[in-house]
Amino acid sequence: MDHLVIAAADLESGASWLEERTGVAPVAGGKHAAMGTHNRLLKLGPSLYLELIAIDPAAPTPKRPRWFGLDDAATRARLAERPRLLHWVARVPDLDAALAACPEALGDILELSRDHLRWRITVPADGLPPLGGLLPALIEWKMDEHPAANLPDACCDLMKLEGFHSDAERARRALAVLGLEHALAVFPCERDEAPGLAAQDARRIDRAGLITLEAARQPGVDLWRPVGCREVRPERAL
DSSP states (O other): OOEEEEEOSSHHHHHHHHHHHHSOOOEEEEEETTTTEEEEEEEEETTEEEEEEEEOTTSOOOSSOOGGGTTOHHHHHHHHHSOEEEEEEEEOSOHHHHHHHOSSOOOEEEEEEETTEEEEEEEOTTOOOGGGGTSOEEEEEOSSSOGGGGSOOOSEEEEEEEEEETTHHHHHHHHHHTTOTTTSEEEEOOTTSOOEEEEEEEETTOGGGEEEEEOSSSSOOEEEOOTTTSOOOOOOBO
């Protein structure tokens, strides 16, 4: 796993929402000129982070639908209520080979860069996360050092990531081909239920530091924080 993607209606309110729930302010990331978005970041490990992303109101409208479904009317309506865990991104050493092997369509390969960062990533033509977000965007970083290495320690760990889909076996098969069957626990849901993700973080303090990032269904995703980082806050839905 490379990073989680939480989207917000706007970056400022999303950052306040995330800090209120984790006790940690996400740090400035940057802008994505090709997608008309900008982000802030929260470290979850040596090579794992949480990305808070939103449409950049100062950027021109991109020529293609924005990633993570940010141009989708239903997604925008959900984000108007509160930030949401929309997708996750998995790191692969050979993006072309992974894309060729996957039995599900994951999108086009885009080559992007910002400052010293260079990466290749899959983005569907319609911008919508495949299988409702259960299948990840695949990323191949073209630098020696992972972006999370330079982020400040947020004293948070990802505890679990779970997905729900009416055709759970279909998602499991695709994840197994990609070697990601242990990255996401997939559970079935009713056919009239929308697919989705659930996640929890925990602050490395004690079990009172459990933080639910998305809990449309139970269980969810966990983050963890250690002793000495921040005061313990009770569990709360993100």
